[in-house]
Amino acid sequence: MHQKRSVAALTGGALSAVVLGGLLAAAPQAVAADVTCSTNVYKRTFYKNTAFSGSPVRTDCDSAISESWSGSPVAGVPSNNFGVRWSVTRDFGSGGPFTFTASATDGVRVYLDGVRKIDLWKSTGDTARSKGVNLTVPSGKHTLRVDHVNWTGAAKVKFTYTPRTSATYDRTKPLAPTGVKTAYNTKTRKTTVSWSANKEMDLASYSLYRRPVGSSTWTKVTTTTTTARSHTDPLVNPDDRTPYYYEVRAKDKAGNTSSGSADTIVRPLPVVTSLTGTYDKATGKVALKWPLNTEPHFDHYTVLSNDMVNGSYKWVPLGTTKGNTWTTGPVTADGETRHYRVLVTNDGGTTTYNRSGLDPLATNELWLDIPDGIAPAYAPDLSLRSCASGIQATATDYTPAPIRDFTGFEIERREAGTDTWSVALHKTYDPRPTTATATVCDPLPADGRTYEYRARTYDTDGNYSPYSETRALTVPGGVG
Template identity: 50%
Template sequence: MNPARRTTTAAAAAVVLATAGGLLTAVASPASAETTCTSPVFKRQFFANTTFSGTPKKTDCDSAIDQNWGTGAPASGLPSDNFGVRWTVTRDFGSGGPFSFAASGLDGIRVYLDPGTTGARKIDLWKNTSTTVSKTVNVTIPSGKHTIRVDYVNWTGSARVKFAYAPRTDATVDTVKPLAPAGFTAAYSNATQQTKLGWRKNAEMDLAGYRVYRRVAGTTSWQTLRQLAATATSYTDTPPATGETYDYLVRAYDKAGNSSATTSTASVTSLAVTTPTGFTATGTDTGIALNWDAVPGAVKYRVLRSWNSVDGAATTFEPTGTSFTDTRVTRSARHEYRVAAIDASGRVTAYSTAKAARRLVAAPTIGQAFPHSSAVTVTWNADWDSGGSYMGFRVYRATGTSTDWVEVTDRCGWRERDLPDGSEQLLCTDWSAGTNTAYRYAVSGYDSNDKEGLRSGEVAATTGTDRQAPAAPASVTATGEDWGTTLTWSQVADADLHRYTVWRGTTVDGVCTDTAKLGETGVAVTSWRDVNVADGEHLCYVVRPQDFAGNLGAGTTVHVTEHDLRPTVETPAGATHVAYASLSAAGNVQVYGSSPAGTEEYVRFRAARWNPQTATFDALPDSDYEPLYDANVPTGTSLWYQVVGVREDGTTSQPVLVSVAVPPAS
């Protein structure tokens, strides 16, 4: 309610309520200026009589008719009784339709629709009353602009008046379609790939909103894009960027569900976003690098990764640029990729032809280069778990400071070896190197498809410069066992250590004589088993480390006396045949006998094993076939056998004593 305000001068200013951002603001204007009120605000006039005659005492704007003046005057210069107030408004009712007019108050109220026309008066409560009177009527308002006027008079007593009008929105009552939106336009931007739609606001009071439609030009199927609020006068659409022409139109709909006729059709042509070209996939050290040509209008791209075929289980990525490196793939594994463009509407183009690649195996970690007189041994390490499926390595050599690299892999043949710390080391000896020459080496790996990875760093060496033999082990021990000797030694720390060589000799008067090389071990092995029958010999051992250049260290000598497990019963002499015993892979002892050369004196042989507990020889099962088997023999000891030959007549020869050492299981 906007009560009339008391003016402060005789020439009272009229009050105008203007709409500003949806709010009503009071604007003072001179009394001589005509008061105008913006629809749908009412123009209100105050009269000092009940016939609305003469010049109004006051004119202003009222956003709603809902006043209660009590028994006082409604405005300065008016009496408290016998005054009149008139409200008028002219507005556009759009398509019109069913409305309700509701009035109440003390005293007289009359409501007109288009006053001055036949049947204009819609409510007539024109009498002096001491109780509130009210009335609601249903009115059908034609389309277009119409004027509503409300006259109110107060004869005596309290003054109160209220009036409101509203559309009837029940679907059973309102069957009038709203007007189609006017001023419909559509404009497409290649930069944003968007269509901007616009229209003027519909005047319907019962407007519920707008529906926006789109179709591909030349088709009959319209797609409902969005349902918008009644306040909307624009909409932005992002059609698929296919280069096609799209038609748009808009309908209004009211609260009863009635839809308007359509606007005129507005058409735009979209930008054509196509499948990317120039697609490549390249294996790198960090992953698989993908590249393609930019597609005009694409806002991003979709990269599809599949296993082995384009129809396999896929993983997708959506980069915004024209390149992408897939770092999540395992090394050496084959992966296929396709790429498509995505436009601003989210449409995905057809995919490109598939491209396959493998991530490179990791570059080996270079170790050291150890010179010989005319060769160089190069070492390196490779991460077999995360480095990829190495199928082999390539060794490259450059002379001096030259940048010309030559592959020398076939001249050395790489191999693996275990190191004392439990790791594995790879190495290759370049036997094609010259003497007294400086070289640089680098190594690369390759996978099962012969795809080579990046090279390692460089390592340098000059041939002919290493003449220093490795140091001897700090400690060496020799322990006599019932089956032979256990030899152990401490680790040698020389970086160029290639192997340990083990030598055995005979101790005579405390001196190690007649040494001979038994064998050699890798650098990770610091023990040796000399399986030798325990017959009380005095032996000596030397462990001599050797480097890559062939320099052999002096070593450390240790002495040991074997255990003596020979039978305490002497074997008679005079045997004419020979015999021997050996340990089979299955852990059995095989005993053989043989007639004298050039004869067949014996048809078979018999054997008995020495039993130290009973000090007797226990016979083995008799057999007509050789060898004789001694099954389930004890381990970790030395065994002695007497072997006799059996003649055709059943007589036997003198025995021959043979022995075999049976070490414990490794």
């Protein structure tokens, strides 16, 4: 009796036979090592039976299902009565109409999420036959599985799944692109926009749009291929400091266009979001303050005041700072509104646009009312005459209405020879007449005394003009 030699073969790392007591016996099939395949690549498993039972002989990755085996497909698998299974889970994006096409000898079955879509399960010898089905794949991730068995003869199998790109069938919009990122180059003053690839299988192109902040009108910047997912936008005006929104839209081969991606804002410059200020009456100075910018491309601020220069108002630089406060020199307390503006310059030398006029809505501009410390320049005229109960005093000012710098009159009275004045009248005037005037009939006893009067004007900040000339009138004495 001859001793039989042991026969062993490594298949996928498994020992297929061993010698037991001088007899050749099949070894238990080792579990194939798990395999992780790239995105959208099939995992393929080989079985040495047509029931897909037990552990697979081999597991690997397959980018496409298109095989023709005339014998054993891999070591350890017989030429007949074997099975091969492919499976892949992929993101179909928005989904839509697809065509599944399978061609095979003997048996082939195609499943979508475990539901059988193609069933050709019959011995055919070496002759392949095919079948195609049209179906709608829902949006999102789904699992495809293809089972093929070969009972005898040649083993041929092929499977494809392709989107139907005719507008007649495909009315499903692609999903909006995601992963939009922007980068602004402070030196070239250009913005680069990039985005992630869509999950759709039938994309034709991407389009990039922009619109200025505050506008609702989008302008198409460019259209790119499905593989070109970034674009550098050179604005028409390289000095443009306008902040822009960007969005990306996807278009499929049927002409359907997605909604826009989430709008992404690009600010060429840091923004002064608010500007406040106070006036110190003691020093006459204005103290300005704003939030400190922390953007990495921030460099410095320029503080300006809107002042009269050669007969017209211009924005005059007061200085630059990297801080967020500024104190001006003394400002005349003239009751006027002062205007201040803070500009930002980035590390590329670009500065906030400095428009020539005033902008009441600009966040980097302050309109500050300065208290009025200047008294009305001229004293009013004063006239006296008798009235029914005493003395009538009338204050008059002939300054034209557009340039009057007072809001009312005050008339004071004292008895001649005394030092104490009292207020007989303090009131505003009727602005409608050409001449501003105020009158009071000052009730006094008929005691024959002489009274002195004086008048002045005042403004809204409590500043008083010089006094008029003092005038006197004697009240007639009573009947004895």
